[in-house]
Amino acid sequence: MQDKERNTSEVDDELSSQAKEYTDIGQFTIKLEEVIQIICSEICKPPNTQVKGKTIPWWTESLKIIRKRTNALRRRYQRTTNNEELSENRKNQYTKAMKEYQAAIKREKIRSWKKYCTATSPNNPWNEIYKLANNKTRSKQIITMRKPDGTKTETMIETLQLIMDQLIPEDKQKEDTPYHMTIRDQTKQPLYKMDDKEFTKEEFKQVIEGLQHKKAPGPNGITNEIIKLVFKEIQKQ
Secondary structure, eight states: OOOTTSOHHHHHHHHHHHHHTOOSHHHHHHHHHHHHHHHHHHHSOOOOOOOSSOOOTTOOHHHHHHHHHHHHHHHHHHHOOSOHHHHHHHHHHHHHHHHHHHHHHHHHHHHHHHHHHHHSOTTOTHHHHHHHHTTOOSSOOOOOOBOTTSOBOOSHHHHHHHHHHHHSOOOOGGGOOHHHHHHHHHHTSOSOOTTOOOOOHHHHHHHHHTOOSSOOOOTTOOOHHHHHHHHHHHHHO
16 A cells, blocks of 8 residues: 555455455455455545644734734844944834734733633533642542442442442352353354355345444444445445
């Protein structure tokens, strides 16, 4: 993928040919997933919406005009080298303009901050975050839960540990019921056997067409919509 200017069809042909080189179904699946991810990254690149430079909320057009005038006075003063009296006069003009420019910036900053504070509601959810960051909260709330013995957890670590114990209990083989023993034995059996039947194209089609749209993708980032599009293209070959 060194040439970034290639179109998506060329990339698709190249990666498809690479995927077809694999005869093992496991390796082919891994390579196909990689191909889909690369194609999606090439086709679905987000638009470059980044604004050049930093935006300043208190900047105004009037400040822009004052800055241009101040810079013009500075250049005018710097070009005056042969006449000391004129140079001093223009220096004073530039210094005065610079002070006015700095004062205007300060006014706009204060005005912008007051406007922000006025527009911000007391119920702004960020207020609590600012208080927590500055350690200005009066009391720290701790989520407590009732333990099996009837007492409550006292710390956040204890609460999290209780949640983990309930959701992901320790696997104790000595406490297995006959049903659990059967499942444990089944997990030790090989996944593939010599007499296993291959999945048919119709079975693949039924499963893929039954996938629902607008569902969160898995760790590989491939959505159900993409899987359906890929399967549709594979059927054409």
